[in-house]
Amino acid sequence: MSKKLLSILFFLAVITLAAKSETIHIATRETELVLQTAQNGRLYQLYLGPRLAVPDDYSLLTAKMKSRSDGQAWEAYPVSGTETYFEPAFGIRHNDGNQATVLQYVSHTAKKVSDDVTETTIILKDVLYPVQVKLYYRTFAKDNIIESWTEISHTEKKPVNISQYASSMLYWKRNQYFLTEFSGDWAKEVNMSTVPLSFGKKVVDTKLGARANMHVSPFFTVGLGGAPRENEGEVLMGTLAWTGNFRFTFEVDNENNLRVVSGINPYASDYTLDPGKVFKTPSFIFTLSGQGTGKGSRDLHRWARNYQLKDGKGDRLTLLNNWEATGFDFNEQKLHDLFTEAKDLGVDMFLLDDGWFANKYPRHSDTQGLGDWQPTTAKLPNGVPALVKGAKDAGVKFGIWIEPEMVSQKSELFEKHPDWVILLPNRERYYFRNQLVLDLSNPAVQEHVFGVIDHLMTENPQLAYLKWDCNSPITNIYSPYLKDRQNNLYVDYVRGLYKVLDRIKEKYPNLPMMLCSGGGGRTDYEGLRYFTEFWPSDNTDPVQRLFIQWGYSQFFPSKAIAAHVTSWNHDANIKFRVDVAMQGKLGFDINVKGMRPEEQAFCKSAVANYERLKDVNYNGDQYRLVSPYDGNHTAMMYVSESRKQAIVYAYDVFPLFSENLVAVKCQGLDPAAKYRVKEINLMPGAQPDEAFNGKVYSGDYLMKIGLDLFTSTKLHSRILELEAAE
Known part of the structure; x- marks a missing residue:
């Protein structure tokens, strides 16, 4: 049977299915998304909003379904190159150079993952080209959360090029829309600002690669019908689970319909996809609240604790960090003294920060040593094991700072493996914080980064915590490993990172880790599958932290937001600084001996109060x-x-x-x-x-x-x- 005849038979089958007008219901207890096929065999959004009390009422909406043959139709996954007049979800270039694809409904299934979770899979195919798209929707009924992602595959003779690959496309019809975005910079993260959306496109995106969220966070709120309010009004709250470049597009068309397109930013990433391979997009996670952002946040927090956040229902370690007390200037004796201070303070753990590693180029500043993860013998002659034992003897646990994705030019690793670094081969090098990014698209580099952690944990099985930092965006976008597929680098870097983190999580499932990126440069829910908490900002001024913690609280539970007491802002007394930090996951990064006796006594009492009440903080509404x-x-x-x-x-x-x-x-x-x-x-x-x-x-x-x-x-x-x- 010829391929042409098979295509004709498939087309006839699609038309037969379309004539039946398949309707797909994707629902939580409070929200319902209804998709429906039209006479042309394609799939459209019929409804998205509060769940209707009478199921038969959904049939009344079908009468509004037009033939869906114009460019303003609400297609579930619209493609470029056809009659899509506005922002598409999917773009492709086939082997013959054709840049159009028409996706038609084939089938769908729904399965119960658990009593509360249902996963719906919808298969769409092109009639003329062997291209398939699967749309996935996972609903969390009790928590009122919907998670959506896409899988793209093909069996053309040669690789195809996909230029757009959204995780989600959603539509609304309201009289007005307002967007709250969360933007800033180092030490001034998640500034909340609300703007009206009118005709045209508003794009929120990032192009930084590794430290992707430095200027804008991967989450947003849209007020549907009015500006978002805390306790009333209809809002969409959405976030992308992706530790890399993302893009949200908010487009209001000529009929005042709003399209919200969410996914990886395709900037410099028109991906080359081999035959038989599957391109899986990250999850877009959203909730619709009819009671303002407060209700939406509580639903997201509950969902995160139940399903997404590593050890979401578990405890967290309070800690004392050495950075303010010592900076890079420490030795074994200084650290042992700090172990005793941590015990006296009443916290669970001591955390050793930057500056403990490298020998040929000892880490005495941020100019050298990254990549050489051996303890500096001049500082720590007995290595990390002696520190772990010393902390245990003092009555506290021991944690340590690492930055394994990065390398200093002045390092043994760079001298040995310059081919492991994302680096332009024929241009001036660009540095951020005197460092470069290792090429995690390369399996050899993945093995190296995993080995850094594995060696630490194998040598020190009682190591209780890792603070994983990532201070540089990708500034020299070229991979020696990918060669002629440089357009895959931004995506494959993140996938390489996940491969490393998957191995760490599998081998050390109970290891608490902090996701840090020069402050809030990584704040996404895919990263938080591997990390118990994140570092929201290097700015620990308590006044600024009230705003920063307020912003992050829109999407993340308090146990995921690390909050440390420091000496920033001497106008604020120790009580104010501690009271602000107690909203989140409490830690101290302060010279304890430099405090007055009454301040030390207060901090001990506050830690005791925190330990007594932290279950309310961590797991309450x-x-x-x-x-x-x-x-x-x-x-x-x-x-x-x-x-x-x-x-x-x-x-x-x-x-x-x-x-x-x-x-x-x-x-x-x-x-x-x-x-x-x-x-x-x-x-x-x-x-x-x-x-x-x-x-x-x-x-x-x-x-x-x-x-x-x-x-x-x-x-x-x-x-x-x-x-x-x-």
Whole structure:
């Protein structure tokens, strides 16, 4: 049977299926996406919104389905080169140079992954070319989360070139749209700004490769019908699980329809795909909330703890880091003294930061040594094992900093393997922080990076924690390994990183790791499959951290956001700095001996409070009560799943003279329950506010009337513990 006849038979089969008008329902408990085939055999979005109470009502929407033959149709995965007038999801160049593909529905299946999770697979094929696209949708019913991704494959005689390969294409019809994006730079990450979307395209993307999120984060919020609000209104909250270049395209067409296209940024990445190989896109994860961003965030947090975040339901280690106390200037004795300080402070672990490695070019600054992961004998004559043992003897665990994807030009590794480095062969070299990026598209480099971790862990099986840093974007985009497929580098680099992390996770499944990238340069949910937490910013000024932590809280649970107490901002007292850090995963990077005795006593007491209440912080529902963007004060609270415990954080930043202060209204409590209020984290000798401390209030009162927590004192903070009274 000829290929031409097979194509004709396939086309007839597609037309027969299309005549049946297949309808596909993809639903959580609250949200439903409905896809439907049209007479032309193609697949279109029929509905995306709140789940309808009466299932038969969906049939009423079918009447609105046009023939779907014009360029303004809501095709589920539109392609370039046909009648798609607006941003496509998919672009391809076939062996014969043709740049068009028409994808038609073939079949779909739905399977239960668990009681709460369903995965739907839809197969689309081209009638004329052997190209197949599979659309995947995974729904998390209870958490109201939908995850979507795509698999692209072909059996043409030679490789094809795919120029666009979105993970998701979604549509809305509203009278207006508003986008909240999260942008910034080193030490000023996740600045929230909201802009209206009108006719045309708004693109949010990154082209930095390794440290991809340095200027913009891979998540967004769209207000559907109005600007996003905390507790009301319809919002889309979406994020891409990809530790590399991403692109979100928001396009409003001539009929005021909004298209949201999410996926890898195809910039310099028109990917060469071999026959029989599968190109899998990263997951786009989204939730629709009819109760504002607060509800959307809580759904995302719960989903992350249950399904995505490494050890999402587990504990986290409090720690003391040495960087502020020593910088690069340390030796074994200094570190042993810090082990004792960590134990006295009451934290779980001591974390050794940068500067412990390299011998030919010892790491005394950031100008050399990266890649040579042997302990510097002049500093640490007995190596890492002696440090692990010393920490254990002092009563704390031991963790260590690494940056295994990077190399210094001044290093033994670079001298031995310049071919392992992403580096332009015929132009001036460009450095970022005096370093270059190793070529993780190369299996030999993957083996090397895995070996760095494996050696550390094999030599030190009691090593308790890794802080994995990545300080440089890719600045010299050329791979000696990929040769004539340089356009695959940005994608294959990330895939190489995942191969390394998969091996580490398989061999050391219980190893906690921090995802760090010069601050918040990597903040995505695919990375967090391998890491228990991330470092949101090198900026630890507590005032700035209130904004930074507020921004990240939109998408990530508190146990994933590392927050350290440092000496940044001497205008803020130690209580304010600690109270801010206690919102997240608490750590200290401060010269403990340099603090006054009463400050040290306060920190010990605060650590004890944190350990006692951290389950509420880590696993409770978060409610953002007062935004730092709205004025001179901010407040946030966490409520346990049982609603029997809660923690309220309130901060006066820069209050105005004679400012009109309003009560802080709680959220998420049981209105019928009685709660005893207790102020905690007080400096030695300080007295709690008798106006509310020790008193009992109903949950209804606390949510409708609230408590007078704000003051006119600059850089003042309060933490309240609420406990249901028997």
